[in-house]
Amino acid sequence: MRQFYPNPPNEPFTLEEFEFYSHCRLEVLLAIHHIKEHQNGKDLYEECMKNVSQDAQQVMQNMAQDSYSHYILRVAACVSKWTEWFIDMETKLFRMRICREDCVQALHQAFAVSYRIVAFDSLTHSEKNWMRATTSQNDIHKSRFYMVPFTECNDLIRDRRVLIRDGFCVLPKKDLIHVICYHFRSKIVSQMKTLKKGLAVHQQEIKRLTFIFDKLTSYYASKTYTATYQQAHEGPPFHFTLETIDHVASRHYPLCMQHLHDKLREHHHLKYNGRLQYRLFLKSLGFKVEENLRFWNTEFTKKISEAEFQKRYAYSIRHTYGLEGGRKDFEPYNCQQLSDSAPPKSGQYHGCPFKHWSSATLEVNLNEKKIGRDKIIPIIKASEYGKHQTACQLYFEAMHPLSAVGSFRLDNIGLYPSEYLYMSIRAFLP
Structure with a gap:
């Protein structure tokens, strides 16, 4: 074992x-x-x-x-x-x-968990048809099934791969691996909460x-x-120009970058942290320094002169690409860095919405995007519990076709903003 x-x-x-x-x-x-x-x-x-x-x-x-x-x-x-x-x-x-281990034995030995067993013959006609359609066993009529509380089968329920009866999931033995992984994960989560408290002393x-x-x-x-980073520099799975960036931002940006883009269009300006976060994001998408300069120049010169833009902002954009000063080539921020950044003050829009926004602000924003109430609540709960990556993944699921999301691994969403965009583009590809 x-x-x-x-x-x-x-x-x-x-x-x-x-x-x-x-x-x-x-x-x-x-x-x-x-x-x-x-x-x-x-x-x-x-x-x-x-x-x-x-x-x-x-x-x-x-x-x-x-x-x-x-x-x-x-x-x-x-x-x-x-x-x-x-x-x-x-x-x-x-x-x-x-x-390839015996999950029944593992559940009993490691977690002292056992479940009520039902025989195939005890299932209703429709339940038997479900099992025949979803289980490849030839001798399914000899199989035993396990009644597992639905709270322990989240991934099976999410993927609609389980039969539910009276608050229990009816699982063939092969699906108990999902349950044992649930118990394993739950135990680690609990132990790490205790560990964090202990580390404080x-x-x-x-x-x-x-x-x-x-x-x-x-x-x-x-x-x-x-x-x-390599994916961005080898060329993303699409190409968009500065002329189509508004469409891409509204449909494919993660919430953090969409918020920055919208506020930039609204005010024709962003403060330092927001500017740095957004221009590094554009860089991660393969934007060359000339494109980044043109993007910011076009927007900022709606409020200031060309000369003022060149004096106050052009240098820092070139510096981002390692073309000025110490010539360090800056890497885009990852999601952990955005989450750990100082909370935005009045007039600032940087950071991670799932970390830095209040639940009320987040709810208003999600409602504006016409997301259903049944999807908003889990996003807000994950945010409140400090599960910012999970909240971002749930947001992705809410914003994209169910048929596309079901075939994707969402693990990388919530690690880098650019990964969200790549996944979003793929979700809408035919």
Whole structure:
């Protein structure tokens, strides 16, 4: 049986091992982040292991080191504010490894959970037809089904792949993997909330490890950024011009960038943080410096002269591309950086709406976009609970055709604003 990480390890290990184990684990989680889920779990795990170093493979194969690395990254994720991403990737890793285990046994042993069993013959006629249509078993009439509370089957319900009866989902044995992953994730979420509270009283110990956590965060940011940045510079899956940017912004921008664009058009100006956030976003979409300059020049000169624009703003745009000053080529902000930025003050519009807006402001904005009440409430709840990436993903689902969203992996939404745009474009492609 695979590990469920019930308790943190208490054996001592060196600071060098601490850094080594954590880096290996992060390497594996990043490989999972970038892997394409078109094969079964076993193949996915094997494919993932091919994409990591020999050191990382050995750490994952050693039960003690597997546990060390998992718990070290728990702490790093809490300190470095990529908790939600860590939980998502650990759950995916667990799913890859558990897919061929006996999930019934795992549920009972690891989580002390068991469910009422019903036989195929006890199902109604329509329920039997549903099971025949959705289950490939030839001997389905011999199968046993499990009555699982619907709250433990969110992904199956979301994808409309489950039979519901009296508040319970009727699941064949093969679908219990969704339930065990639910319990695994729920346990990690609960334990990490406790961990965050505990870290608050151990600041001195944490400071000793800051340099390691900083390196892990830099490595995480560089690797999650690389795919998006390369995609932009290899050419996005579409091409739009400054003349069509309003249409693209209204239909495909994430909420944070759409808000900036709308306010820029309204006021013909943005304050410093908003300007920097938006021009780096345009850069991430492949806009050349000349296009970025023309975009801002066209809008700002509706209120100021050409000479004033050149004097006050042109230099900073060229600086963004590494053409002035220290000639540093600036990278676009990721969603974590936007979330961590200083909250916008009066007249400012930068940051992350799901982090910085009040629930009332967010609700007004979502209503203006004609989003249904049934979809607005989960977005606001996720925002209130601090699940900003989840809120952004729910917003994406609300703004795009259900048929398209159902076939997409939304994991990258909420990591980089440009990734939202790419996914949005694809959702509307024939």
